[in-house]
Amino acid sequence: xxxxxxxxxxxxxxxxxxxxxxxxxxxxxxxxxxxxxxxxxxxxxxxxxxxxxxxxxxxxxxxxxxxxxxxxxxxxxxxxxxxxxxxxxxxxxxxxxxxxxxxxxxxxxxxxxxxxxxxxxxxxxxxxxxxxxxxxxxxxxxxxxxxxxxxxxxxxxxx
Amino acid sequence: xxxxxxxxxxxxxxxxxxxxxxxxxxxxxxxxxxxxxxxxxxxxxxxxxxxxxxxxxxxxxxxxxxxxxxxxxxxxxxxxxxxxxxxxxxxxxxxxxxxxxxxxxxxxxxxxxxxxxxxxxxxxxxxxxxxxxxxxxxxxxxxxxxxxxxxxxxxxxxx
Amino acid sequence: xxxxxxxxxxxxxxxxxxxxxxxxxxxxxxxxxxxxxxxxxxxxxxxxxxxxxxxxxxxxxxxxxxxxxxxxxxxxxxxxxxxxxxxxxxxxxxxxxxxxxxxxxxxxxxxxxxxxxxxxxxxxxxxxxxxxxxxxxxxxxxxxxxxxxxxxxxxxxxx
Amino acid sequence: xxxxxxxxxxxxxxxxxxxxxxxxxxxxxxxxxxxxxxxxxxxxxxxxxxxxxxxxxxxxxxxxxxxxxxxxxxxxxxxxxxxxxxxxxxxxxxxxxxxxxxxxxxxxxxxxxxxxxxxxxxxxxxxxxxxxxxxxxxxxxxxxxxxxxxxxxxxxxxx
Amino acid sequence: xxxxxxxxxxxxxxxxxxxxxxxxxxxxxxxxxxxxxxxxxxxxxxxxxxxxxxxxxxxxxxxxxxxxxxxxxxxxxxxxxxxxxxxxxxxxxxxxxxxxxxxxxxxxxxxxxxxxxxxxxxxxxxxxxxxxxxxxxxxxxxxxxxxxxxxxxxxxxxx
Amino acid sequence: xxxxxxxxxxxxxxxxxxxxxxxxxxxxxxxxxxxxxxxxxxxxxxxxxxxxxxxxxxxxxxxxxxxxxxxxxxxxxxxxxxxxxxxxxxxxxxxxxxxxxxxxxxxxxxxxxxxxxxxxxxxxxxxxxxxxxxxxxxxxxxxxxxxxxxxxxxxxxxx
Numbered sequence: 001x002x003x004x005x006x007x008x009x010x011x012x013x014x015x016x017x018x019x020x021x022x023x024x025x026x027x028x029x030x031x032x033x034x035x036x037x038x039x040x041x042x043x044x045x046x047x048x049x050x051x052x053x054x055x056x057x058x059x060x061x062x063x064x065x066x067x068x069x070x071x072x073x074x075x076x077x078x079x080x081x082x083x084x085x086x087x088x089x090x091x092x093x094x095x096x097x098x099x100x101x102x103x104x105x106x107x108x109x110x111x112x113x114x115x116x117x118x119x120x121x122x123x124x125x126x127x128x129x130x131x132x133x134x135x136x137x138x139x140x141x142x143x144x145x146x147x148x149x150x151x152x153x154x155x156x157x158x159x
Numbered sequence: 160x161x162x163x164x165x166x167x168x169x170x171x172x173x174x175x176x177x178x179x180x181x182x183x184x185x186x187x188x189x190x191x192x193x194x195x196x197x198x199x200x201x202x203x204x205x206x207x208x209x210x211x212x213x214x215x216x217x218x219x220x221x222x223x224x225x226x227x228x229x230x231x232x233x234x235x236x237x238x239x240x241x242x243x244x245x246x247x248x249x250x251x252x253x254x255x256x257x258x259x260x261x262x263x264x265x266x267x268x269x270x271x272x273x274x275x276x277x278x279x280x281x282x283x284x285x286x287x288x289x290x291x292x293x294x295x296x297x298x299x300x301x302x303x304x305x306x307x308x309x310x311x312x313x314x315x316x317x318x
Numbered sequence: 319x320x321x322x323x324x325x326x327x328x329x330x331x332x333x334x335x336x337x338x339x340x341x342x343x344x345x346x347x348x349x350x351x352x353x354x355x356x357x358x359x360x361x362x363x364x365x366x367x368x369x370x371x372x373x374x375x376x377x378x379x380x381x382x383x384x385x386x387x388x389x390x391x392x393x394x395x396x397x398x399x400x401x402x403x404x405x406x407x408x409x410x411x412x413x414x415x416x417x418x419x420x421x422x423x424x425x426x427x428x429x430x431x432x433x434x435x436x437x438x439x440x441x442x443x444x445x446x447x448x449x450x451x452x453x454x455x456x457x458x459x460x461x462x463x464x465x466x467x468x469x470x471x472x473x474x475x476x477x
Numbered sequence: 478x479x480x481x482x483x484x485x486x487x488x489x490x491x492x493x494x495x496x497x498x499x500x501x502x503x504x505x506x507x508x509x510x511x512x513x514x515x516x517x518x519x520x521x522x523x524x525x526x527x528x529x530x531x532x533x534x535x536x537x538x539x540x541x542x543x544x545x546x547x548x549x550x551x552x553x554x555x556x557x558x559x560x561x562x563x564x565x566x567x568x569x570x571x572x573x574x575x576x577x578x579x580x581x582x583x584x585x586x587x588x589x590x591x592x593x594x595x596x597x598x599x600x601x602x603x604x605x606x607x608x609x610x611x612x613x614x615x616x617x618x619x620x621x622x623x624x625x626x627x628x629x630x631x632x633x634x635x636x
Numbered sequence: 637x638x639x640x641x642x643x644x645x646x647x648x649x650x651x652x653x654x655x656x657x658x659x660x661x662x663x664x665x666x667x668x669x670x671x672x673x674x675x676x677x678x679x680x681x682x683x684x685x686x687x688x689x690x691x692x693x694x695x696x697x698x699x700x701x702x703x704x705x706x707x708x709x710x711x712x713x714x715x716x717x718x719x720x721x722x723x724x725x726x727x728x729x730x731x732x733x734x735x736x737x738x739x740x741x742x743x744x745x746x747x748x749x750x751x752x753x754x755x756x757x758x759x760x761x762x763x764x765x766x767x768x769x770x771x772x773x774x775x776x777x778x779x780x781x782x783x784x785x786x787x788x789x790x791x792x793x794x795x
Numbered sequence: 796x797x798x799x800x801x802x803x804x805x806x807x808x809x810x811x812x813x814x815x816x817x818x819x820x821x822x823x824x825x826x827x828x829x830x831x832x833x834x835x836x837x838x839x840x841x842x843x844x845x846x847x848x849x850x851x852x853x854x855x856x857x858x859x860x861x862x863x864x865x866x867x868x869x870x871x872x873x874x875x876x877x878x879x880x881x882x883x884x885x886x887x888x889x890x891x892x893x894x895x896x897x898x899x900x901x902x903x904x905x906x907x908x909x910x911x912x913x914x915x916x917x918x919x920x921x922x923x924x925x926x927x928x929x930x931x932x933x934x935x936x937x938x939x940x941x942x943x944x945x946x947x948x949x950x951x952x953x954x
Contacts, residue, residue, distance in 0.1 A: 003205045003212065004290040007720070012211040012691065014698055016718035018660055018739050024336055031297075046162045052171040053162065055330065055532035059391045060232050062332055063540075066387055066395060067230065069702055071279050072286045073219050073695045077702060077716060080395060081425065082334035084325070103336050105425075107717065107741075112286050119278045119297070120230050127231050127271050130302075131163045134313055138190075138278070138300035143293060154293055166561070171532065173539055175559035177501055177580050183813055214691035214807065218868045221809055222699075225864055225872060228543055232536045236543060236557060239872060240902065241811035243802070262813050264902075266558065266582075321523045321530065322608045330529040342654055349615075364480045370489040371480065373648065373850030377709045378550050380650055381858075384705055384713060389544065389597050390604050391537050398713060399743065400652035402643070421654050423743075430604050437596045437615070438548050445549050445589050448620075449481040452631055456508075456596070456618035461611060472611055484879070489850065491857055493877035495819055495898050546861055550854045554861060554875060584876065584900075639841045639848065640926045648847040667933075682798045688807040689798065696868050707862065707915050708922050709855050748922050755914045755933070756866050763867050763907050767799045770938060770949055774826075774914070777933035779925075790929055 005074045014074050020107040025078075025148035027102055029114035031141035033125045034095040039133040043096060043125070044089055053128060054087050057098075061085035061121030065102055065113040075112050078104045083113070085121055095139065096125055111143050164233045173233050179266040184237075184307035186261055188273035190300035192284045193254040198292040202255060202284070203248055212287060213246050216257075220244035220280030224261055224272040234271050237263045242272070244280055254298065255284055270302050323392045332392050338425040343396075343466035345420055347432035349459035351443045352413040357451040361414060361443070362407055371446060372405050375416075379403035379439030383420055383431040393430050396422045401431070403439055413457065414443055429461050482551045491551050497584040502555075502625035504579055506591035508618035510602045511572040516610040520573060520602070521566055530605060531564050534575075538562035538598030542579055542590040552589050555581045560590070562598050572616065573602055588620050641710045650710050656743040661714075661784035663738055665750035667777035669761045670731040675769040679732060679761070680725055689764060690723050693734075697721035697757030701738055701749040711748050714740045719749070721757055731775065732761055747779050800869045809869050815902040820873075820943035822897055824909035826936035828920045829890040834928040838891060838920070839884055848923060849882050852893075856880035856916030860897055860908040870907050873899045878908070880916050890934065891920055906938050 004015050035043070046053035065083045069075040081103045088097040100117035104110040122138040129136050146154040163174050194202070205212035224242045228234040240262045247256040259276035263269040281297040288295055305313040322333050353361070364371035383401045387393040399421045406415040418435035422428040440456040447454055464472040481492050512520070523530035542560045546552040558580045565574040577594035581587040599615040606613055623631040640651050671679070682689035701719045705711040717739045724733040736753035740746040758774040765772055782790040799810050830838070841848035860878045864870040876898045883892040895912035899905040917933040924931055941949040 002291075003201055003287055005215075005287045006205050006211060010205060010211060011720075011722070012215045012694055012698070013721075014701075014716070014719040016739065018717035018741055042162055046165050046169060052165060052169060052532040052535065055529040056164075056171045056232055056536050058330055058529065059533050059536040060230065062330070063388070063391050064230055065332075070699070071219065071223055071226065071230075072283050073215055073699050074283075075286060077395075077713075079397075079715075080332070081336035083332040084329075085331075086329065103334065105336055111289065112282065115285060115297075116282055119282055122300075123271065123275055123278055124231050124233075126274065127234060128162055128164045130270065132161075134302060134305075135315075136301075138274075139298065141281075141297035141300075142295075143289075146293075156294075170561075170563065171535055171539070172562075173542075173557070173560040175580065177558035177582055211691040211694065214688040215695050217688065217807055218692050218695040221807070222865070222868050224809075229540070232540050236554075236872075238556075238874075239809070240813035242809040243806075244808075245806065262811065264813055320609075321519055321605055323533075323605045324523050324529060328523060328529060330533045360480055364483050364487060370483060370487060370850040370853065373847040374482075374489045374550055374854050376648055376847065377851050377854040378548065380648070381706070381709050382548055383650075385544075385548065389537065389541055389548075390601050391533055392601075393604060395713075397715075398650070399654035401650040402647075403649075404647070421652065423654055429607065430600065433603060433615075434600055437600055440618075441589065441593055441596055442549050442551075444592060445552060446480055446482045448588065450479075452620060452623075453633075454619075456592075457616065459599075459615035459618075460613075461607075464611075474612075488879075488881065489853055489857070490880075491860075491875065491878040493898065495876035495900055547858070550858050554872075556874075638927075639837055639923055641851075641923045642841050642847060646841060646847060648851045678798055682801050682805060688801060688805060692800075692807045692868055696866065700866055703862075703866065707855065707859055707866075708919050709851055710919075711922060747925065748918065751921060751933075752918055755918055758936075759907065759911055759914055760867050760869075762910065763870060764798055764800045766906065766938075768797075770941075771951075772937075774910075774936035775934065777917075777936075778931075779929060782929075792930075 017107040022105055022107055023148050025104045025106055025110045027111040027114040028145040029100050029118045030144045031118035031122050032095045032097045032139045033122050033136055034139050035129055035133050035136045037094050039129050040094055057121045057124040058085045060124035061100055061117040064120030065117040068113045068116045072112055076108050078106045078110055080104045085117055109149050111146050176266040181264055181266055182307050184263045184265055184269045186270040186273040187304040188259050188277045189303045190277035190281050191254045191256045191298045192281050192295055193298050194288055194292050194295045196253050198288050199253055216280045216283040217244045219283035220259055220276040223279030224276040227272045227275040231271055235267050237265045237269055239263045244276055268308050270305050335425040340425055341466050343422045343424055343428045345429040345432040346463040347418050347436045348462045349436035349440050350413045350415045350457045351440050351454055352457050353447055353451050353454045355412050357447050358412055375439045375442040376403045378442040379435040382438030383435040386431045386434045390430055394426050396424045396428055398422050403435055427467050429464050494584040499582055499584055500625050502581045502583055502587045504588040504591040505622040506577050506595045507621045508595035508599050509572045509574045509616045510599050511616050512606055512610050512613045514571050516606050517571055534598045534601040535562045537601035538577055538594040541597030542594040545590045545593040549589055553585050555583045555587055557581045562594055586626050588623050653743040658741055658743055659784050661740045661742055661746045663747040663750040664781040665736050665754045666780045667754035667758050668731045668733045668775045669758050670775050671765055671769050671772045673730050675765050676730055693757045693760040694721045696760040697736055697753040700756030701753040704749045704752045708748055712744050714742045714746055716740045721753055745785050747782050812902040817900055817902055818943050820899045820901055820905045822906040822909040823940040824895050824913045825939045826913035826917050827890045827892045827934045828917050829934050830924055830928050830931045832889050834924050835889055852916045852919040853880045855919035856895055856912040859915030860912040863908045863911045867907055871903050873901045873905055875899050880912055904944050906941050
């Protein structure tokens with residue numbers, strides 16, 4: 001087994017995908033920002049009528065999905081066809097849970113786009129709470145679901 | 160207590176910093192990518208003489224620090240004066256640990272730059288191992304240290 | 319009737335277009351920068367042999383068309399196949415009139431690319447005249463023509 | 478009188494500002510998106526509790542202010558210290574009115590940043606309503622206020 | 637014979653390619669950075685086990701290939717499917733030789749992507765050696781090979 | 796002697812400049828695009844009254860100067876205060892000669908900005924002539940002049 005992004009001499013490269021067919025690719029990623037209960041209440045309050053907290057993080061995540069090939073050096077440009085970013089305020093765990101779902105028509109998967117959307121939405125939330133909660137932590141950014149390539153459907157935990 | 164990035168009506172804004180003095184700002188952030196032991200060995204091997212794995216992730220992190228105000232909507236442009244990104248292969252925890260340290264001469268802190276460097280370095284590592292390890296998870300992106308603003312020195316855990 | 323860019327809960331998203339066929343999309347947009355007659359003469363003079371005024375604005379408009387998905391948060395990346403930006407010095411109205419025409423092969427329309435090209439060409443003209451004409455105003459940025467999607471051909475004014 | 482962005486031979490350049498002192502610069506710009514009354518009601522509804530319409534346009538405007546030197550070819554990079562974008566739904570005129578206010582500590586003014594924020598917020602609103610209102614028009618993007626350079630305070634209309 | 641990027645009136649434009657078929661496009665470009673022999677030894681040393689010199693330049697070149705349409709005003713966005721950048725330390729000529737190979741599935745060629753990768757890899761090498769070798773010069777950036785369009789295969793020197 | 800952009804372990808970093816004073820930095824760079832005599836005549840013709848050839852390359856160079864820290868991984872963001880790009884059609888050598896002059900107020904030099912402006916102006920010229928002259932070559936991109944840092948004034952050839 002070897003890392004696909006290195007050639008035989010260990011040199012980084014953008015992996016060749018020109019031989020692959022263009023198919024519908026889907027991916028979903030998850031992440032969370034753990035905050036203090038007091039901060040979670042501020043986020044909830046800041047998202048009340050006309051409050052922008054989660055909308056700002058959502059826009060940041062959607063835009064970041066489009067920036068993925070400019071951030072992650074060996075990623076291909078991918079033709080995204082849909083992106084959605086959602087949040088759930090989990091009071092029990094005192095954290096904001098983030099899910100990004102993306103679709104693309106391309107020769108390579110879109111999981112990096114989903115993960116990047118989650119990471120940047122999390123950074124944006126962190127930015128907005130950092131003045132009141134320096135202990136905030138971004139947690140568990142991971143792939144949840146992937147479909148559309150030759151490797152078939154992947155679902156975390158085999159669920 | 161309220162979120163500084165929202166005005167009284169809950170509208171997002173870039174916080175006014177023009178009244179603050181320009182001082183040296185420092186920040187350090189931490190994060191990790193948990194992988195399978197087998198993957199950690201591949202990363203170590205892929206970074207052997209002339210292998211590029213960690214160098215690619217390092218460059219991605221450094222470049223991402225410079226992209227922070229373009230990714231995180233309410234961040235100010237910051238005058239970075241130094242950026243370093245380092246990795247430690249933690250075999251016991253089977254993860255790559257990432258630290259970013261940044262300095263800037265500006266009116267606002269540079270913690271988002273450090274955190275963004277860590278997040279994008281982590282995404283880049285994920286991208287390089289994802290073909291061999293879909294269970295990889297980005298963990299615990301957090302501020303470790305901050306100095307230079309009126310709020311004084313911060314060190315996680317009060318250490 | 320409802321806004322397509324919001325889901326049922328009012329959350330912004332990038333609209334799903336993966337089911338749409340890839341077809342040739344065309345769009346033309348119009349806009350104008352109203353200036354003082356004296357300024358219009360300077361622009362005409364500044365575009366005389368080897369003068370760069372309109373060329374700079376044209377390049378800015380063409381490049382901005384390519385930046386559209388990075389500026390307009392919910393826009394899809396679109397495969398542009400041609401972009402042209404033209405100017406007409408309208409002395410009667412004392413304004414520079416701008417037209418952008420774009421074509422793309424994609425699943426979604428290219429009107430935002432045409433409008434963005436016009437807007438940035440207009441901002442660029444404004445930038446070049448602002449030292450001599452602070453009263454300059456960008457006027458009437460609007461779609462003129464659109465073809466290629468399932469909604470058929472659109473022409474402003476039914477012309 | 479001549480255009481400052483052209484040299485004596487008519488060649489475009491970024492104007493030299495190194496001799497100018499760094500001072501606080503302020504600018505405010507205005508623009509509007511004229512829509513059908515029915516569309517204005519959808520925008521108002523789309524911005525009800527948890528609706529994201531205006532928040533998306535606001536974020537787009539704030540981010541675009543930071544992109545100004547990358548869009549307008551001869552603009553200097555400017556150190557923005559605050560940016561705010563606001564909307565007013567003007568039912569009488571059936572349009573969304575946009576105001577952007579920016580501040581910067583720099584050697585050159587920030588009016589292009591304010592105007593660019595307005596233009597991109599307007600394009601973003603247009604993008605969200607275009608499926609229901611093709612006749613929407615972006616109107617009257619103009620400078621309202623400017624302070625901080627050697628040319629003193631400017632206020633449109635001499636008000 | 638005329639320049640394809642200008643219309644009949646001499647105005648710049650992005651050339652229309654919508655009528656062309658989408659095919660596999662390949663291009664290879666070459667360039668070099670001439671340095672002092674002492675500098676070449678430092679580069680070789682700086683790339684010893686775990687040294688990052690060439691890896692940094694390689695990543696910069698790969699990322700620049702993706703930035704081409706944002707740098708070169710009249711370039712189309714191109715769907716890159718693979719990018720590789722390699723270096724050869726030529727002691728006889730006292731220079732680092734750079735080769736970039738790219739592939740794309742598109743309606744237009746990818747030679748600008750290969751040339752841009754070489755140019756930015758060269759600038760990056762220059763940046764890393766400039767403190768020790770101000771006489772470094774970037775030399776002979778040129779197309780070596782091109783295939784996939786209607787003009788057939790091109791190989792420099794007819795080789 | 797060692798490469799300043801690598802730490803003692805050979806790891807790339809953005810060099811720390813926070814201790815340096817902010818001073819006026821100047822740099823000039825040179826480069827050329829060698830073309831066939833016939834192509835040089837087309838460029839001259841394409842730049843006749845209202846022709847855009849050199850204006851497009853000039854704008855591309857100026858904009859690229861501002862993009863330098865996003866292209867060259869270890870470059871600091873620099874506060875550019877002026878940028879000019881000029882061309883000379885050298886018939887004897889059958890090439891277009893490019894000069895870029897930049898100034899900045901910063902803690903680090905601006906030579907990479909000048910070199911990047913030249914490189915991208917050269918790539919843009921290449922792009923415009925490539926359909927008629929595949930043998931075009933970008934030649935001799937080099938620093939001509941540098942002033943403002945502690946290392947004093949540099950002038951190529953000691954001139």
